[in-house]
Amino acid sequence: MTFWATPVGWTIMTVGQILAVTVGVLISLAFLLLADRKIWAGVQLRKGPNTVGPFGLMQSFADFLKFVLKEVIIPAGADKFVFLFAPILSFTLAFGAWAAIPLAPGWVVSNINVGVLYLFAISSLGVYGIIMGGWASNSKYPFLGGLRSAAQMVSYEVSIGFIIVTVILLAGSMNLQAIVAEQDGGFWNWNVLGGGGQGIWHLLAAIVMIPMMVMFFISALAETNRPPFDLPEAESELVAGYQVEYSSTPYLLFMIGEYANIVLMCALISILFFGGWSAPWPTPYLAHVPATLASFHGLIIFMIKIVFWFFMFAMVKSIVPRYRYDQLMRLGWKVLLPTSLVGVVAIAAWRVFGPGHGAGA
Numbered sequence: 001m002t003f004w005a006t007p008v009g010w011t012i013m014t015v016g017q018i019l020a021v022t023v024g025v026l027i028s029l030a031f032l033l034l035a036d037r038k039i040w041a042g043v044q045l046r047k048g049p050n051t052v053g054p055f056g057l058m059q060s061f062a063d064f065l066k067f068v069l070k071e072v073i074i075p076a077g078a079d080k081f082v083f084l085f086a087p088i089l090s091f092t093l094a095f096g097a098w099a100a101i102p103l104a105p106g107w108v109v110s111n112i113n114v115g116v117l118y119l120f121a122i123s124s125l126g127v128y129g130i131i132m133g134g135w136a137s138n139s140k141y142p143f144l145g146g147l148r149s150a151a152q153m154v155s156y157e158v159s160i161g162f163i164i165v166t167v168i169l170l171a172g173s174m175n176l177q178a179i180v181a182e183q184d185g186g187f188w189n190w191n192v193l194g195g196g197g198q199g200i201w202h203l204l205a206a207i208v209m210i211p212m213m214v215m216f217f218i219s220a221l222a223e224t225n226r227p228p229f230d231l232p233e234a235e236s237e238l239v240a241g242y243q244v245e246y247s248s249t250p251y252l253l254f255m256i257g258e259y260a261n262i263v264l265m266c267a268l269i270s271i272l273f274f275g276g277w278s279a280p281w282p283t284p285y286l287a288h289v290p291a292t293l294a295s296f297h298g299l300i301i302f303m304i305k306i307v308f309w310f311f312m313f314a315m316v317k318s319i320v321p322r323y324r325y326d327q328l329m330r331l332g333w334k335v336l337l338p339t340s341l342v343g344v345v346a347i348a349a350w351r352v353f354g355p356g357h358g359a360g361a
Helices: 008-044 058-069 080-102 115-136 140-169 174-181 200-223 249-274 283-288 293-320 324-355
Strands: none
Touching: 008 080, 008 249, 008 293, 058 200, 080 115, 080 249, 080 283, 115 140, 115 174, 115 293, 140 174, 140 200, 140 249, 140 324, 174 249, 200 249, 200 283, 200 293, 249 293
């Protein structure tokens, strides 16, 4: 029995894994936030942040230092406990979801068989932080922003749920590592193209899964309150939405939680539809290298996919005008929800009547 198999060793290893993932996500957020600002500036023919550090690379760290050193201001009529607890809850839940995300073969903090359900639960709880922040501020603008966010996030969670059901039907598992493993061997095995195989049956599955992927991307924008669905913090109507009364570190926690959720959605799109750490080409050469090196290969592939999808999030923010609230809700309930239900029925029928009659392709 090795030391790492003892309770003390297991605890040390688990805490080390949690710290590694948390620190890694935080550092990546600093540079992704800078990239978000640079992409937005590039679309508008501006330079963006370019003063702090070489090429402006230290801008996010300077902003972090500024937020930490500023005074925490709590409105006189606010519920102080709830006011301060709300950003902590949002921050904690945003990073808690990363526990089930497989970063590379065998690299996951908690390899649970119901990883998809775990992510559903965490994302459902995330709305409470925003509602609590809006209510505890004791101001009408944050309160309206919190209500908007609650309705918006609940509406699009339903669509995301049905879309993920189509992936579960294809993969036959709710374990995220198993979902990625099913897509290994090349891009033609990715779920977005029907989950592998040849012939007319898999072409039919791809015809369903490509729209499901696009709908997941749109729903992820709404779920994370990103433009063009940033109605909860619409500056022209609500000043800054549910976080208007926040400053200093509490505001920073809200923003970090929001961006951690955005990167989480980029990771989920990569895992569910684009093979996660699996390369777009066959990788027989990895059989002859050490397992650790093969894991680093998968990690790099996974990071490239996350950066690509973050770039797509940033481009949508830059070029798509904001929706009206009634358009937002109409899109969620009258377009995405019925279409995702049709997708679930179609993929279920494909599994039952397709090749292998439910035994898989």
